[in-house]
Amino acid sequence: MEEGTRQFTDYSFFNMVSLRWKSKRLKAVHLTVPETGEDLSWSLTSEHIDELQKFKNDGLNIHLAVERYIPGPNPCDNIALERFV
Numbered sequence: 001m002e003e004g005t006r007q008f009t010d011y012s013f014f015n016m017v018s019l020r021w022k023s024k025r026l027k028a029v030h031l032t033v034p035e036t037g038e039d040l041s042w043s044l045t046s047e048h049i050d051e052l053q054k055f056k057n058d059g060l061n062i063h064l065a066v067e068r069y070i071p072g073p074n075p076c077d078n079i080a081l082e083r084f085v
Contacts (some may be wrong), residue, residue, distance in 0.1 A: 009033055010043035014052070017062075021055050028061035032081070035068045044084075052085045 009031065020026035044052075049064075056062045064085040070078045 011048070014044060014048045017052065017055070021060050026060065030061075030063045032063075032065045032067060035066055049084050056085055 017026065017029055052060075052062060052064060062085050063083070065081050065083040068080045068082055070080050072078050
C-alpha cells in the first residue's frame with residue numbers, strides 16, 4: 001500500500017490495475033484526484049471506467065473519484081466528490 005501524489009491517471013494506471021487484478025495480486029485501489037492541479041491529468045476513457053467497474057463487480061475494492069471545487073460562501077462546504085468507480 002502506498003499513499004502520495006501521483007502525476008498521471010491514464011492508460012498506464014489502468015494497465016497497472018488491470019494486470020495486478022488479473023494476476024490476483026491486487027486487493028484494493030483508492031484514488032481521489034483534485035479536479036485541477038499542477039502536473040495532474042485525467043486521461044481514463046469511458047471504456048477504462050467500464051472495465052474498472054467490472055473489476056469492482058468481480059470483487060476488487062476500488063474507489064476512483066475526482067474532487068471538484070464549487071465556488072460559494074463557505075469554503076469548507078465547497079468540495080464535491082464525483083465518484084467514477
